[in-house]
Amino acid sequence: MSYDPEGEGARMSFRDRMSYGDYLGLDAILTAQHPLSQAHDEMLFIVQHQTSELWMKLALHEMGAARSRIAAGDLQPAFKMLTRVARIMEQLNSAWDVLRTMTPSEYTEFRQSLGESSGFQSQQYRMIEFVAGNRNMAMVRPHEHRPELVAPLLAEVARPSLYDTVLARLAAAGFDVPPRERLDQPHQPDPRARAAWAEVYRNPGTYWELYELAEKLVDFEDYFRRWRFNHVTTVERIIGFKRGSGGTSGVSYLRRMLDVVLFPDLWELRTDL
Template identity: 85%
Template structure:
């Protein structure tokens, strides 16, 4: 006989009730894809970037919560949040595998439809960098046509970053590290912070929570760097050394971004151990 889930109590009628699609607002999400060409692969391009933006939204949600938890001294919940951010970056990395199924000739069919739009203009990506501590104020300019976005980035640049909050936690634990004078600049290597981390890594049993916090940050940056690398190789595979649709130098610009380090102290100390 044909199986009927209602025989075991499953609800089959949702008139006047909230269904799965209602809860997730799927009608609006699934109607948000608007290809501008007849090219088959434009749908792949749109969905890949839309889903990436959704994952970035969750990453920001977790990073903000982790920063708050660390500031309050609640490191255990922060570990879970930072682990989730690293897994989100892993998910974003996997998305490149799907996009790489598109060939240069397939991308060429709809590239002109993009106009000057480019992932370079993703404000959520920029916000992830700003929250982590890589704050380049010049990167706000592509968002000045949207004052609410530019203002959000400016506000973020005026508050302690995730890493600033971590360093404050080290100070609260007795390490002598001066606060940064300029919050609106990228983190630069700090000998005092590097010395503190070296002490923590040399005696992890004594400083276990701070040691684990350091490794959570390194995990996040490790996956973040892989995302950047995958971005470079995917772009090179599809458009070679052409300029980006947003006017950047394309692969050359992305390669330059590979040299950006979010938490330099945590990477430099490894040479000293």
């Protein structure tokens, strides 16, 4: 006889109850794919980018909560959240492996359908950079046609970044690390912060929480750099050195982004040890 899980108590009727699909809003999610061509691989392209945006939403959720915990001096929960952000970045890296199964010929079949849309215009990606501390105000302009997208970015640059909040913990521990005057600028190497972190790394037993906090940020940026590198590799593999659909120089632009460092003090201090 066929197995019927209802015999062991499984709920089988959801006429008047919330189901799995109801809770997750799957009707909206699974009907949000609207290919504009007949190309088979356009569905892959859409789903890969939509799922990446969902992971970015979770990353922002965790980064915001971690920043609040760090600001309150409650570092242990923040460690868990930052670890989760690094694992999210690992998932985003794995997504490139799926997209790279698409060949240049297959992408060409539907690329024209994209118009001028591009991942370059991802507001959530920009927000991740802004929360971390890489605040380039020129990158707000692609969103100016949508005030509801610009407002959160402008609100973000008016508050201390995740790394600013971490530096405030260094100051609270007695290190000479004053707050930045311009929160709307990318983090630049700071000799005082570098010296403070070098002291933390030389004496991890004395400053264990700060030491672990620094390594959580390095883990995050490590995976973030890998994501950028995988992006460059995927784009070069599929379109070579053509211009990006959003008008950027494509691979050349993405290679330039590889040089952007989110937490420069944490990388430069290693030379001092």
